[in-house]
Amino acid sequence: MTLKKDLISIKHLCKADVEHILKRAESLEDVARGERSLDLLSGYILATLFYEPSTRTRLSFETAMKRLGGTTIDLGSIDISSVSKGETLADTIRVVEGYADCIVLRHPKEGAAAMAAEFTSKPLINAGDGAAHHPTQTLLDLYTMKRESKLEGVKIALAGDLKYGRTVHSLVFALSMFNAKISFVSPPQLAMPDGIKNDLTAMGIEFEETEYIEDVIDDIDVLYMTRIQKERFADINEYNKVAGAYRIEAKYLTGVRDNFIIMHPLPRINEIDPDVDDTPYAKYFEQSFYGVPVRMALLLTLLGK
């Protein structure tokens, strides 16, 4: 295992680490659903420090900790905590490590988690640092593919905002460990950055690029949709044109593979029509749930349980 004290970036994990966490998560799914109780983390406290809004990530960490018998503390509102008085992140971390056994951090600055980990001897998990990393989202994405479609050798299309989405950048790197064949589907102004494509080429990973989902949808195992953010466009008409082109409806799914699934890190806006929710391909709510067993497996691993 290369996984040591902290989880800062998916790039710090080797394939064996990822497989270990995914396997452990599978054995914890019934606990995550509340069908079996487990108190391996009884007496342990998890501190969740969210300097930016979060729903799924924060709630699923809290659920994961509580399902394992542990408890959680949080910063409360940033407006009324010492953060509003100008306390540095480094100081906050040094204080919180005295109260908790493990720290989860989301922060708007890139590199915040890497720096914070240097100021504590307790395990620290990056729950998103600016536009940089979100490794637990990547782990639960991989888990969803493994459980609902296939992971090793998966043919996957990533569609939408591939330029600014930190989720897809981390995911692409992780997929490279599993011999994935990747299609990038985006408007030219939101294409996958050249730096990442150069890395993939250097690693010998196959990928193709297109502007249209219909070019790939019948020949893939996974369609990973992302939200196109309005604020990325100077002209609202340009946004409307692009947003409309990346909207999946049930009628487009007639020729897909048997094991085809649609994933989305959520929240969605318009990119998946609600009529897709009732098809067997919609797996984004399962994906959201899988955050719990995956984070349980990670907490147990980092806490040596």
Added chain:
Amino acid sequence: MGNQQSKITGKPDPEMRVRQIENGTVIDHIGSGQALNVLRILRIDEQTKTVVSFVMNTPGSAGPKDIVKIEDRELKSDEVDKISLISPNAVINIIRGYRVVEKHKVALPDKIEGFLRCRNVNCITNANEPAQTRFMVGKSGDIPVLRCAYCDNLMSRNLTDNLI
């Protein structure tokens, strides 16, 4: 200052455009036009008390080059290796009693700490935090590429614009 002649060959010696130094460091084969950036890297400024002289664009065997001479100061490798980021072929000569007692090419360090600012304005090292910058050093072809150890941002050209 005009060319002086080499004592051995009698040919004009470009290094003699500035006088020989008795003790100190001569940095030779600096890329043409980079001498001022070398001084910035070495933190040589108005506070510096030792004698420092330099020439720019002087003819060399591999084309024009710059030379910097610093008297009464022997630079250590962690100081001079930073020069490799802007001038990978620079050569360091340590001088004692007018003689070269040590001569070596600068080497690209594996990492650079607390010396350059990260160009990513949203990097935690640019916030009000007690974090010293740290970059892992690699190469793309012959060009040094620095990766921020915190935010992963890459930077390569015009590195002296980011001196702390």
